[in-house]
Amino acid sequence: MSDSKDQERKAPLKLSSxxxxxxxxxVETGQVRQSFSHGRSKVVTVEVRKKRxxxxxxxxxxxxxxxxxxxxxxxxxxxxxxxxEAAQQAANAHDLTSNEKVARAKALETALxxxxxxxxxxxxxxxxxxxxxxxxRAEAEMxxxxxxxQAPEVEVAPASEVEAAPVAAPVAAxxxxxAVATPPTVAxxxxxxxxxxxxxxxxxxxxxxxxxxxxxxKPAVVPGAVRPAGETEDEEERAKKKAALHxxxxxxxxxQRRRTGKLTITDALTDDDRGERGRSLAAVKRAxxxxxxxxxxxxAEKVVRDVIIPESITVQELANRMAARGGDVIKCxxxxxxxxxxxxxxxxxxxxxxVAEFGHNVKRVSEADVLVGxxxxxxxxxxxxxxxxxxxxxxxxxxxxxxxxxxxxxxDVVSGEAGGITQHIGAYQVTMRSGxxxxxxxxPGHEAFTAMRARGAKVTDIVVLVVAADDGIMPQTVEAIRHxxxxxxxxxxxxxxxDKPGATPERVRQELLQHDLVTEELGGDVLAVxxxxxxxxxxxxxEEAILLQAEVLDLKANPDRTAQGTVVEAKMEKGRGPVxxxxxxxxxxxxxxxxxxxxxxxxxxxxIDDKGNRVEEAGPSTPVxxxxxxxxxxxxxxxxxxxxxxRAREIAGYRQRVERxxxxxxxxxxxxxxxxxxxxxxxxxxxxxVVKGDVQGSVEAINGALxxxxxxxxxxxVLHSAVGPVSESDITLAKxxxxxxxxxxxxxxxxxxxxxxxxxxxxxxYSIIYDVTDDMKTMLSGMLAPTLKENFLGxxxxxxxxxxxxxxxxxxxxxxxxxxxxxxxxxxxxxNVVIHQGHLAQLKRFKDDVKEVxxxxxxxxxxxxxxxxxxxxxxxxxxxxxxAGVL
Numbered sequence: 001m002s003d004s005k006d007q008e009r010k011a012p013l014k015l016s017s018x019x020x021x022x023x024x025x026x027v028e029t030g031q032v033r034q035s036f037s038h039g040r041s042k043v044v045t046v047e048v049r050k051k052r053x054x055x056x057x058x059x060x061x062x063x064x065x066x067x068x069x070x071x072x073x074x075x076x077x078x079x080x081x082x083x084x085e086a087a088q089q090a091a092n093a094h095d096l097t098s099n100e101k102v103a104r105a106k107a108l109e110t111a112l113x114x115x116x117x118x119x120x121x122x123x124x125x126x127x128x129x130x131x132x133x134x135x136x137r138a139e140a141e142m143x144x145x146x147x148x149x150q151a152p153e154v155e156v157a158p159a160s161e162v163e164a165a166p167v168a169a170p171v172a173a174x175x176x177x178x179a180v181a182t183p184p185t186v187a188x189x190x191x192x193x194x195x196x197x198x199x200x201x202x203x204x205x206x207x208x209x210x211x212x213x214x215x216x217x218k219p220a221v222v223p224g225a226v227r228p229a230g231e232t233e234d235e236e237e238r239a240k241k242k243a244a245l246h247x248x249x250x251x252x253x254x255x256q257r258r259r260t261g262k263l264t265i266t267d268a269l270t271d272d273d274r275g276e277r278g279r280s281l282a283a284v285k286r287a288x289x290x291x292x293x294x295x296x297x298x299x300a301e302k303v304v305r306d307v308i309i310p311e312s313i314t315v316q317e318l319a320n321r322m323a324a325r326g327g328d329v330i331k332c333x334x335x336x337x338x339x340x341x342x343x344x345x346x347x348x349x350x351x352x353x354x355v356a357e358f359g360h361n362v363k364r365v366s367e368a369d370v371l372v373g374x375x376x377x378x379x380x381x382x383x384x385x386x387x388x389x390x391x392x393x394x395x396x397x398x399x400x401x402x403x404x405x406x407x408x409x410x411x412d413v414v415s416g417e418a419g420g421i422t423q424h425i426g427a428y429q430v431t432m433r434s435g436x437x438x439x440x441x442x443x444p445g446h447e448a449f450t451a452m453r454a455r456g457a458k459v460t461d462i463v464v465l466v467v468a469a470d471d472g473i474m475p476q477t478v479e480a481i482r483h484x485x486x487x488x489x490x491x492x493x494x495x496x497x498x499d500k501p502g503a504t505p506e507r508v509r510q511e512l513l514q515h516d517l518v519t520e521e522l523g524g525d526v527l528a529v530x531x532x533x534x535x536x537x538x539x540x541x542x543e544e545a546i547l548l549q550a551e552v553l554d555l556k557a558n559p560d561r562t563a564q565g566t567v568v569e570a571k572m573e574k575g576r577g578p579v580x581x582x583x584x585x586x587x588x589x590x591x592x593x594x595x596x597x598x599x600x601x602x603x604x605x606x607x608i609d610d611k612g613n614r615v616e617e618a619g620p621s622t623p624v625x626x627x628x629x630x631x632x633x634x635x636x637x638x639x640x641x642x643x644x645x646x647r648a649r650e651i652a653g654y655r656q657r658v659e660r661x662x663x664x665x666x667x668x669x670x671x672x673x674x675x676x677x678x679x680x681x682x683x684x685x686x687x688x689x690v691v692k693g694d695v696q697g698s699v700e701a702i703n704g705a706l707x708x709x710x711x712x713x714x715x716x717x718v719l720h721s722a723v724g725p726v727s728e729s730d731i732t733l734a735k736x737x738x739x740x741x742x743x744x745x746x747x748x749x750x751x752x753x754x755x756x757x758x759x760x761x762x763x764x765x766y767s768i769i770y771d772v773t774d775d776m777k778t779m780l781s782g783m784l785a786p787t788l789k790e791n792f793l794g795x796x797x798x799x800x801x802x803x804x805x806x807x808x809x810x811x812x813x814x815x816x817x818x819x820x821x822x823x824x825x826x827x828x829x830x831x832n833v834v835i836h837q838g839h840l841a842q843l844k845r846f847k848d849d850v851k852e853v854x855x856x857x858x859x860x861x862x863x864x865x866x867x868x869x870x871x872x873x874x875x876x877x878x879x880x881x882x883x884a885g886v887l
Contacts, residue, residue, distance in 0.1 A: 032119075033084055035112065041088070077122045080115035087111040307355045308363045312345045322358050332357050370650050374596075374640055379558040379586075387557040387620040388429065388437040389550035390459060390583065394484070395466035396474035397444075400496040403533040404466060405442050408543070427568050427581055427623030428610045432543050438550075439583070439621045441568065444701075458487055458636075459566045459583055462549050464542075466494045469503035469530070473511040481515050490553070491517065492545050493528040499535050557620035562641040563589035567597050568623065570632045571695040572724035578602075578629040582618075582639050589618045589626070589641065594648050598637025599655040601648035602629040632723045635696040685714045685783050687776075688739025690730050691721040692746050698769075699723060702744055705773050714780045726763060731755045740764060740779075742772060786882040793877040794818020794855065801869055802860070809867040810842070810860050813875060820877045821852040826863065829874040839864045840877075 034042045087108040091101070307321045315333070319326040326342045332354050333340050340346055346354075348364060355362045393401045409430050426442040441460060463484040467477055484491050493512065495505045509519050509528060518524025527545045531538045564586040573579050580597055582589070589595075593604045605628035607615045618624040626639075630652070642648050689706060693699035699721050706716040719733055726741055726748035732755075734741050740762040741748075748756065748763055756763050766772045800812035813820075822843040828836040843850055844860040853859040861875065 031081055031085070032115075033081075033088060033112075043085075074122055077115070077118040080111070080118040084108070084111045084115045302359065304360055306361045306363050308365055309348050309351045309355065310365050311348055313348070313351050314343055314345050315340055316342050318346070318351055318354065322355060322360055324358060329354060368654070370647075370654050374642070374651065375564065376562060376586075379561070383558045383560065384556035385559065387555050388439050388622075389461045389546065389553070389555055390439045390441065390621055391462045391464055391546055392441040392443060392460035393464050393466060394443055394480035396468070396471070396476040396480075399466050399468040399471065399474075399477075400533045401466045402442055404494065404496060404531065405440055407533045407536050407539055408440070426610075427583055429621075429623060432547075433540075434543075434547075436547055437621075438543070438546055439623060441583075441623075459568070459585070460487070460489055461553060461555055462546060463487075463489050463491045464494050464546070465491050466496050467508050467512075468497045469495050469505050469508060470497055470500050472508055473515070478515060481517065490549055491526060492542075492549060493517065493519065493526060494542055495528060495530045496533055498530045499532040499537065505530050555621075557586055559588045559619045561587040563587040563593065563595070563618075563639070564641070565589070565639040567633050567635055567637045567639055569635050569695050569697055570629075570723065572632055574725075576627055578632040578723075580626050580629055580633055580639075581623060582626050583623050584618050584620055584639075586620060587641070588620075589624065591616055593641045594643070594645050595626075595639060595641045596648050596651045597626075597629065597639045598633040599652055599659055600629055600631040600633045601645075601652040602626075603645070604628050632696060635700065686717040687714070687779060687783065688717050688719050688734070688737040689776075690719050690734050690739060690741045692726050692730060692741065692743050693721075693723060694745035696723050698744050701769060702742065702772060705769065706776060709773065709776050710780055713785070714783045716776060716780065725749055726752050726756075728752050728755055731759065731761050734761045735759045742766065744769075744772065781884070784884070786884050789881045789883050791879050791881055792818070793824055793879060794820050796820055796859070796861065796875040796877065798869060798871055798873045798875065799858075801871055807842075808862065809869055810862045811869050811873075811875070812858065813861055814858050815853050815855045817855055818877070819852050819854050820859065820861070820875075821879065822850070824877050824879045826861075827876040827878070828863070828866075828869065829876060830870070830872075832874075836863070836866055836868070838866055 032044050034044055036042070087104065087110075091104040091108045093104075303323070305322060307318075309318075315329055316326055319329045322329070330340065330342065333346070333350070336350070336353060338346065338350055352362050352364070393405055395401050405428070409428055427439065428442070429437055429439045431437050463480070465477070465480055465484070467473065481491070493508075495508050497503055498505060509522060512519065512526070512528075513522070517526050519526050519528040521528065527549065529538060529542045529545055531542055563584055565582050565584040567580050568583050569581040571579055578600070582597075589604065589607065591604050591607060595602060595604065604626055606626075607618055608625040608627070609615050609618075610623055615624065642651070691699055691702050691706070693702060703718055703721055706718060709716055717739075719737055719739060720730065725746045726743050728751055730741055731748075731752050733739075741756075741764065743763060743765045745767050747765065753763075755761075764775065766775075794815060795817040796813040796815050798811045798813050802810045802812060804810055820840075820843065822840060824840060826838060826840055827834050840861055841864040842860070842862045843853065845853060845857065850859070863869070
């Protein structure tokens with residue numbers, strides 16, 4: 001019996017049905033035309049490899065399962081490709097008209113669209129079929145594994161039968177179909193013994209919706225169950241088979257993370273349900289970190305910060321100082337009704353409200369806080385030592401101030417002054433015969449240098465008022481007295497020029513009484529010394545008076561601290577750059593110190609005294625020239641040494657911003673005032689001027705003098721004023737505005753001269769301030785409109801009216817008073833009422849044209865474009881004279 005079984009098992013394979021065994025092609029070939037730019041195209045051969053699927057049919061015969069829908073899609077694609085090729089050939093045909101070419105091009109375009117749609121459908125159906133096959137295969141494998149695991153009591157076939165299972169697939173399929181009518185135990189055993197039946201599931205899935213049956217119940221061993229024939233093995237073999245059944249077969253793991261179908265860019269960007277594979281490890285870590293921070297923020301206590309709020313702060317900066325998100329700050333502002341972007345600046349009050357909303361502490365600061373502590377601490381009395389007095393020489397012009405200073409210094413400065421007058425402020429230190437030092441400041445006496453005199457009075461300890469004995473008290477003398485009283489400094493009167501004939505010092509003392517200056521000779525406390533600078537008379541008495549007054553004042557300073565002082569004068573020098581004359585008032589200034597002078601800063605490169613010698617240090621009451629400035633400061637600015645360059649830049653930047661804002665506000669206000677004045681009094685003419693000078697004080701004086709010139713009709717407008725030579729930018733500015741350039745003790749560089757000559761810009765050079773003011777007055781006077789003045793000529797009485805062809809009405813007149821001139825203006829009076837005003841068209845005596853007719857003569861007159869004249873009317877004759885305007 002066993003031999004018969006072996007023969008059945010080893011029987012050769014035979015065809016289940018008559019016919020010829022054929023292999024069908026699994027590769028389909030087609031052609032696709034690719035279109036490129038510029039009208040180029042290319043035909044490409046495409047091979048599509050198909051997967052063949054077999055399933056048992058009726059009678060157990062195996063046949064290939066074909067997807068009918070996929071076949072239809074492929075047929076449509078092949079048809080569309082054929083239509084494209086035909087349309088391409090038709091479009092490339094020769095001898096076509098333009099209309100035929102357009103029509104065939106449109107047909108080709110339509111065919112390409114149809115081909116693209118068919119290819120898309122075929123690809124989509126192929127993807128769907130591949131997904132369904134993968135799902136059906138996975139479900140079949142899982143079902144087979146589960147069935148095998150749930151049949152522990154069923155005997156399995158030998159290994160030879162398992163190897164022959166693919167050949168016996170039809171028999172296994174029939175067994176599965178009959179499992180419904182058999183007991184559970186036998187049906188389960190049959191399913192486990194025929195695992196080759198699982199591949200039939202995909203075919204069923206393609207034919208229609210698959211109904212998944214519930215898994216069979218766990219088989220139970222029933223006593224007396226009938227076994228099939230041929231299963232009478234001994235107990236030992238049965239135990240081995242039972243142990244083999246207890247071993248669970250390996251279950252193939254179905255990876256749910258695997259992506260099915262074609263991955264496109266759109267799917268990769270828009271598919272949110274991508275599983276674990278679509279989310280990177282870094283993204284998972286970031287999400288966990290965000291959750292951890294949220295939990296920490298919820299559990300931790302809120303940190304209260306001290307937020308510093310300046311005068312202006314951006315939303316982003318405010319958020320950074322609060323350690324908050326910029327979006328949260330913007331939301332808070334929106335709740336408060338303020339719409340602001342992340343980079344927009346908000347005012348400090350709004351910022352304070354936002355900080356309070358977030359629960360932080362507010363600390364308000366101002367930009368002016370950079371100046372806090374700039375002047376340093378107050379010096380104690382134990383560190384102060386005596387310093388030389390600072391004496392300012394003041395008085396009227398040409399009263400001998402510089403000559404007196406030359407006599408004290410034993411120099412000859414006055415000989416180098418242009419026009420014989422002082423136009424610069426100077427600082428000198430003189431060592432007297434007694435060994436004491438005195439610092440002198442020389443100020444100009446011209447009326448334009450009021451600001452210089454005011455600066456001199458502010459930085460001085462004592463004022464020496466120079467009055468000429470032969471001239472007495474003058475306007476600038478009175479102004480100097482007022483500056484000294486405003487500064488609160490003592491005054492010493494030096495009555496100069498006592499050597500001149502006609503000098504009366506007593507008259508000077510009497511005139512000083514009118515200004516509350518009572519000299520010691522008259523019982524007062526003001527020291528008065530009669531001197532002569534030319535003959536050097538009584539100079540020692542003046543020195544003694546100055547030193548006596550300084551001793552009374554008890555002048556002291558601390559030299560062991562950072563330097564502080566005042567900028568007396570500033571200028572631009574070729575090869576040296578900006579140079580400032582500084583009077584040190586506190587501390588000591590050394591080479592290498594970083595300082596701030598007004599809105600400029602710098603580092604001391606060199607210190608030069610009033611004699612031109614280099615020094616390494618300048619103590620209190622010492623005037624020196626400082627090199628190393630970033631720009632020329634304004635005269636009168638404070639001079640302070642700071643600890644480092646960062647602090648110097650910060651202070652200079654703040655002061656520059658303040659000056660810029662002040663200038664912009666002043667310019668806007670001036671423009672508004674100009675507009676109202678132009679509306680009120682007509683358009684005012686302006687003369688634009690660019691002022692360049694050698695020193696800051698001269699430029700300031702010229703600006704002040706020009707501002708006083710003019711009236712409501714014409715005036716000067718200073719476009720730009722600076723220290724230094726005339727440059728190309730000055731020429732460009734003057735050309736753009738049609739103005740002129742004033743150079744005071746400076747010249748234009750060669751490039752600027754060529755540019756001015758080419759562009760026609762007027763550059764005027766001056767060395768005396770008198771000439772500047774006189775020329776500017778003359779130019780403004782020329783800009784004034786001339787004044788019209790009417791001059792009476794005479795009267796004429798109309799005796800007869802004649803009507804002449806081609807001429808019109810002509811009046812026969814008798815000159816009753818004065819003279820009548822041809823071309824003059826006339827008025828027609830009727831009963832002493834002016835009824836017409838115009839001009840004479842003709843003036844004739846008899847038949848001749850004449851220029852004028854005197855009193856007592858007869859003449860004929862006709863008017864221009866007027867003929868309503870009557871006998872008895874009176875003609876008044878006059879002329880208009882233009883008179884040039886004068887300021």
